Each structure stands twice: as structure tokens, then as C-alpha cells.
Amino acid sequence: MNRALLDLQLLDSAIQNATREKSRLDDGTPARATLGELETQLAQTREEAATVAATRAKAEGDLEAAETKIERQKKRVMTVSSAHEISALERDIEGLSRMRGELDETILIAMDEGETLAAKVAKEEKQVEVARAKAEQIEAEFKAQTELLDKRVAGKKAERPPVIAKLSNEDKTRYSEGYKRHGGVAVAHVEGGSCSACGAEILPFTLREAKTAEFPTCEGCGRLLWVE
Ligand SMILES: [Zn+2]
Numbered sequence: 001m002n003r004a005l006l007d008l009q010l011l012d013s014a015i016q017n018a019t020r021e022k023s024r025l026d027d028g029t030p031a032r033a034t035l036g037e038l039e040t041q042l043a044q045t046r047e048e049a050a051t052v053a054a055t056r057a058k059a060e061g062d063l064e065a066a067e068t069k070i071e072r073q074k075k076r077v078m079t080v081s082s083a084h085e086i087s088a089l090e091r092d093i094e095g096l097s098r099m100r101g102e103l104d105e106t107i108l109i110a111m112d113e114g115e116t117l118a119a120k121v122a123k124e125e126k127q128v129e130v131a132r133a134k135a136e137q138i139e140a141e142f143k144a145q146t147e148l149l150d151k152r153v154a155g156k157k158a159e160r161p162p163v164i165a166k167l168s169n170e171d172k173t174r175y176s177e178g179y180k181r182h183g184g185v186a187v188a189h190v191e192g193g194s195c196s197a198c199g200a201e202i203l204p205f206t207l208r209e210a211k212t213a214e215f216p217t218c219e220g221c222g223r224l225l226w227v228e
Contacts, residue, residue: 004166009187031135049117056110
């Protein structure tokens, strides 16, 4: 049997392996999706924090206005003489004071929530950073591995023509038929006394025959069998 048949098979198997390996590479899509989810979560938390900050700012403004008003009414109490006016002003001051208490409470709650949210934002920023680094790393690895495998395939493909040149027409026909029939492996060889493709034991008789036969085959799978 023509040794070039096995050589061609070894090249084609190497091409198949590299192609399969390439198709299994992680291109970083899952890591990008995780990053996207974390970014969405972070944006949401930042929005919550902004809402709380706005609530606090408004309450602080209202508090300042209420205090100014209280001071003004207190001064007015000193200047008016009618009992009716005095009691009206005192009722007003009382109402404003109650409002001031409520605003104080609102501000305290907002400060508390703001602190919690600030911590949450910091934590989520860290998570986004880690997830982004991971996605970028996977993508870089994917790129490097893809280039490597493409190079390997190109190299093996370049080696094919000189090997094919050594084949007869019948060799070529047998090879391409076997290639189609046996899932891309037309030629097997003996490995530890067995067929490298199907694992069937190669009997000594077959071995002896194979050395001289033009197209020896494995009794197990029917592939062409190369014997040294
Ligand atoms: Zn076999």
C-alpha cells in the first residue's frame, strides 16, 4: 500500500482536529452576557442612589425654608399686639415646627439609604470591573487560539498537494470513498496490535497479508490499513 495514503490521512486528521478544537473555543459570549447583566444592575442601583440624593436635597431645601419662616414668624410675634394675631402666628410656628421634624426624619432616612446605596454601587462597580477583565481575557485567549489553529490548518493544507502528487488515481478514489464512508478517516494504522480507528485486534495473518496487499483493510471497520 502507498505510504502517502496514510500521510494524507494524518494531515486530514490534523486538519479535522484543529477545526473541531476551533469550533469548541469559548469566544467570550457568556462572559459578555454576564458583564451586560452586571452593568444593567449597576445602572439601576446608580439610578436608585440618584433618586434618594434628590429626595434628600429637596428635603434639605424645604427644611431651610421652614427654618427661615419659623424665625420670621417668631420675630413677628414680638411685634404684634393683638391676641388673635399672636395665637395665629403661634399656630403657624407650631405647624412649621412639626414640618421641620418630618423633614429631619426624611433627611435622616435618605442619608441612611444613600450610604447603603453608595456601598452597593461600589460593590457592583467592582463586580463589573472583574467581569469586564474576565470577558476581555477570554476574548484575547480566543483570538490567540483561533490564530494558532488557523495557522495550523493552513500549514497542514499546504502539505497536502505534494502528498497527493504521490497518489495514483486508484489511491485517490479509494481514499475519497473511504473518507466519505468512514466519517473522515479512510486510512487506519496498527497501534499496539489493534486498528487505530476502530480498535479491532489485527490478527497476525492479516498483518502478514497487509504488508504485501495493495489495499489491505481492517476486518473490523473496513478501512484501509497501513502496516509498517
Ligand atoms: Zn478498524
